[in-house]
Every structure is written in C-alpha cells, then in structure tokens.
Amino acid sequence: MTSARPTRRRGAALDEAILQATIEELHAVGFRSLTMDAVAARAGTSKNVIYRRWPSRGALCVAAYLRMLPTDAEDTPDTGSVRSDALALLQRANERMSTPVGQMLRELIAGIQAEPEPLRDLREQASRAGVAVWLKVLTRAVSRGEVDPSALTPRVATVAVDLLRNEYSLNGARSVPDAVLVEIVDQVYLPLMRSHG
Amino acid sequence: MTSARPTRRRGAALDEAILQATIEELHAVGFRSLTMDAVAARAGTSKNVIYRRWPSRGALCVAAYLRMLPTDAEDTPDTGSVRSDALALLQRANERMSTPVGQMLRELIAGIQAEPEPLRDLREQASRAGVAVWLKVLTRAVSRGEVDPSALTPRVATVAVDLLRNEYSLNGARSVPDAVLVEIVDQVYLPLMRSHG
DNA sequence: CAAATAAGATACTGCCAGTAGCTTAAGCTG
DNA sequence: CAGCTTAAGCTACTGGCAGTATCTTATTTG
Structure with missing residues (x-):
C-alpha cells in the first residue's frame, strides 16, 4: 500500500490523505501515542510534507479531529416535556x-x-x-x-x-x-x- | 550547592530532600516540563536514586503534590445568607x-x-x-x-x-x-x- | 520544453525517560 | 575496630520521538 503509488499527490489531495491518516492513527493509538512518523508512514509520505502544512503535532491532530466531526445536523428532541x-x-x-x-x-x-x-x-x-x-x-x-x-x-x-x-x-x-x-x-x-x- | 555536601544522606532524609526538590521544580516549571534530571540535580543526587524510590516521573510528581497540600482545616463562611x-x-x-x-x-x-x-x-x-x-x-x-x-x-x-x-x-x-x-x-x-x- | 514549485527520501539534532554497572560512603555486626 | 552489607552517587548508555536540513525528483505552469 505504501510502496507502489502511481502518482505523486499534491495540494488538497495530499492534505486530505494526511488528515485521513491522522484520523486513523488517532483511532488506532490515541493522541498521546500518536507519532508523526507513524502518520507519515500511513499516509505514504514523509514528515517533512506534514510539517510544511501544520506547524506541530498538536495542530495536525486538532485539524484531523475537526475534520472527523459528525456533520449531521442535530435534531432536537421534542417529547412534550x-x-x-x-x-x-x-x-x-x-x-x-x-x-x-x-x-x-x-x-x-x-x-x-x-x-x-x-x-x-x-x-x-x-x-x-x-x-x-x-x-x-x-x-x-x-x-x-x-x-x-x-x-x-x-x-x-x-x-x-x-x-x-x-x-x-x-x-x-x-x-x-x-x-x-x-x-x-x-x-x-x-x-x-x-x-x- | 550541589558540590560540597558533607555527608551522604540516606533513607527518609533523602526521600524528603527529593520530594522537596520535586515540589520546587513543579513550582518552577510545572509538571509538563519537569525533568528527572532537573529534580536529581536540584536534590543533589542522581536519577538512579529517584527511580529506586518511585517507579516513574508521574508517580514522583503525585507523591510530591500530595506532600505539598495545605493542611489547614477549612473554615466555613457564615455570613447569614x-x-x-x-x-x-x-x-x-x-x-x-x-x-x-x-x-x-x-x-x-x-x-x-x-x-x-x-x-x-x-x-x-x-x-x-x-x-x-x-x-x-x-x-x-x-x-x-x-x-x-x-x-x-x-x-x-x-x-x-x-x-x-x-x-x-x-x-x-x-x-x-x-x-x-x-x-x-x-x-x-x-x-x-x-x-x- | 524550460523554469518554478513542491513531494519524497534520508539523515540528523536535541531532548528526555528510564536503565546498567561501577565506585564509594555509611552503618551495622561481631 | 575490622569486615561485611547496603545503598548513594557517578557516568554513560539505549531508545523513542519532535522537529529540521538537504538533496533529489516528479509535477505543474507559462
């Protein structure tokens, strides 16, 4: 999966792949144990590319978290009491x-x-x-x-x-x-x- | 201060000195930035001695925190309302x-x-x-x-x-x-x- | 097609938790 | 007080990880 990638991704597509990898890592090991190397590996890229987009581990994780939020609008319960x-x-x-x-x-x-x-x-x-x-x-x-x-x-x-x-x-x-x-x-x-x- | 210590402390006295040093470090830099090296240096001892007493950085800090708690009994306000x-x-x-x-x-x-x-x-x-x-x-x-x-x-x-x-x-x-x-x-x-x- | 731009690879610095092994002081025991 | 045991103190090390630097190479753009 990481080895044979046909094309070199860029821009928004790459952003997305990195965020996706981060989300997966967050689910797998949690924020505290998440490492930038692991994210880079999972995304099939290198740490460098990540640091060009987000200034730190924390910022990356926050961005990823925000992207994974449920987007379904809240429906308000209306039971009568x-x-x-x-x-x-x-x-x-x-x-x-x-x-x-x-x-x-x-x-x-x-x-x-x-x-x-x-x-x-x-x-x-x-x-x-x-x-x-x-x-x-x-x-x-x-x-x-x-x-x-x-x-x-x-x-x-x-x-x-x-x-x-x-x-x-x-x-x-x-x-x-x-x-x-x-x-x-x-x-x-x-x-x-x-x-x- | 670290150089010329007359005697070599042992047992409870050393425990106390380490906890004291930890408390000072906690006040100085906070938990997140506290390093075992700094505590050891401040206590005039070595990390080894600390790890013989507490299993980890977290445990040491908790022990130190508990030792620093105010012991004064709470007085209950009584203003009439x-x-x-x-x-x-x-x-x-x-x-x-x-x-x-x-x-x-x-x-x-x-x-x-x-x-x-x-x-x-x-x-x-x-x-x-x-x-x-x-x-x-x-x-x-x-x-x-x-x-x-x-x-x-x-x-x-x-x-x-x-x-x-x-x-x-x-x-x-x-x-x-x-x-x-x-x-x-x-x-x-x-x-x-x-x-x- | 050439120049600019950004991806990817590799290797490095620096920091710090925790560990290993040795040397030496303290204190006990007879 | 001599000899033995225990633990303090020292120095050096491993291993993991954030963040950086540098160089090569693919892609885009004009």
Whole structure:
C-alpha cells in the first residue's frame, strides 16, 4: 500500500490523505501515542510534507479531529416535556463523550497547552456543543408554559451538560452511568426550571 | 550547592530532600516540563536514586503534590445568607484552582493516564474538595428556614463548584472572572435553592 | 520544453525517560 | 575496630520521538 503509488499527490489531495491518516492513527493509538512518523508512514509520505502544512503535532491532530466531526445536523428532541427532552439530550451527550472521538477531544483539550490558536476551535467545539439545542428545548417549554422565559440564558440552559462534563473531568474516561444523568435532571435541572417558572 | 555536601544522606532524609526538590521544580516549571534530571540535580543526587524510590516521573510528581497540600482545616463562611456564603466559598475555590498548586492538580489529573493507583488519590482530592463545607452552609440555611432540607444532597449542594470546575476544564488554566461566579450563584445556585425551599 | 514549485527520501539534532554497572560512603555486626 | 552489607552517587548508555536540513525528483505552469 505504501510502496507502489502511481502518482505523486499534491495540494488538497495530499492534505486530505494526511488528515485521513491522522484520523486513523488517532483511532488506532490515541493522541498521546500518536507519532508523526507513524502518520507519515500511513499516509505514504514523509514528515517533512506534514510539517510544511501544520506547524506541530498538536495542530495536525486538532485539524484531523475537526475534520472527523459528525456533520449531521442535530435534531432536537421534542417529547412534550422538559424532563424527557433534557434526559434525551443528556444521554446523547453522554454517548458522544464516551465515544473514542469524545475521549479524543478531552485528550486534545487536556494535552495541548502551548498552542492557543488551534485550541480555540476545540474549546469552542466542546463548550458550545449544543447551546442552541438546549435553548430550543427550553423555548418549546416556555411556549408550553412549563418554564419561565428567564431560563433562556446559556448559563441556565446548559447546566445539565455542564455538570455532565464535570463528571467526565473527574471520573476520567469512563462513561457516566445513567443513574447519574437522572440524578442531574431530577435533582438539579428540573428544580432549576421550576424556580424559573 | 550541589558540590560540597558533607555527608551522604540516606533513607527518609533523602526521600524528603527529593520530594522537596520535586515540589520546587513543579513550582518552577510545572509538571509538563519537569525533568528527572532537573529534580536529581536540584536534590543533589542522581536519577538512579529517584527511580529506586518511585517507579516513574508521574508517580514522583503525585507523591510530591500530595506532600505539598495545605493542611489547614477549612473554615466555613457564615455570613447569614446563602448567597454570600456560596459566593465566598466559590471565590475561595476559584482562588485555589487558579493557584499554581491548583493548576498542577489539573495538569496531573489530565497528564497521567497510565497510572491508576496514584491517580485515585488525586481524583479523590479534587472531587471531594469541600462537599462537607457546602453541606454545612446549606444546613445553616435550612435551620434559618431559607432552604428546604431536600437540598441537602451532595449533588445539589455542590452544583456551584461543579460548574466552576467545568469552567476550568473548558477555559484552560486561566482564573475565572468574578462575574462568572456571580452568574453561577445568581442564575443557578440561588434559583435552585429557592426551588428547594 | 524550460523554469518554478513542491513531494519524497534520508539523515540528523536535541531532548528526555528510564536503565546498567561501577565506585564509594555509611552503618551495622561481631 | 575490622569486615561485611547496603545503598548513594557517578557516568554513560539505549531508545523513542519532535522537529529540521538537504538533496533529489516528479509535477505543474507559462
């Protein structure tokens, strides 16, 4: 596979091949153990070519990560009650975070300190992951009269995922049990909504 | 300083000297940039001696971190209202987390994946930091009639710090602005208490 | 077809974790 | 205090990896 390549790739095609190889390596060994040599080998090129495109290992991995994100638009759950909507969103977030890709995001965010620029996109990704969806769910709840409009701020709306994220940052990589999600919703999120209604 | 040492230290005294040197290095350059050579040099000994005591760089740093923890007992704020008590606790937590030592804890938790044993103590440290204090504050609020006893669960009581911690895990090392603390208290914590009262 | 550009190969520097083996000081034991 | 055991300290090494330099060669473009 690496040996007999007919043509010499260039430009965008090569970019793409390198990113693809990086994604595969990330899946295979994770960010922490990924080496530039391995990526180069897998892409059938040399490190040099990579460094001409991305300034560092971290930047390359971030670029690759961003390329591998799911592009399907979020569909917002609409079950008729805040409780089950919120639970559905939380479960989805939990699944995503416990995915290899989710772990990768955490590894990247944790493992890159010295590279503010590519990192910005990542944090953005992580933190704004779904503000809109939560607001949408709450907007519906407001229109049903279940919740007061004063709850429609990012801080309030995303409390549940924020707590979930905190769970991950404490517990490490393991998936969070469903009971915890229910606890977050019933002990925190719903009471909070109630007080805003 | 490294040259003319009269005696050759042994056992506990040497342990101590190495841990001390590690602490100094951690303060000087942080976990990520700490090298075993530097620690050995600072302690006036050799890497060999260190590796006879701790199996790896990570284990050494965790040991050093645990030795440097503040031992002063927490005093619980008692200002007469949940709002200012909570704000005081949050501010204290924020100060601690933005401290070099706090950053170090996060660096360690994030940077050590392959060593479950020493890590357990660390996570413990991070997560149980202050459950008791928050419960105490709430207990007082309950006895004042400000809050309902149903709020006296770890999950509910610590929501504010949990959100703060989340803030750190997203924002990186920087200290969280006071306005965010106020936002957490006024938009989330107090409403939550209200709904439990 | 020639000049410019970029890919690919190879080899190198520098850094650092962890290891090996030896020398020598400290402390114990009789 | 002599002799033995233990561990400190020294020096040098292996191996892995990020990032760089240099040169050759394929591809594009004018």
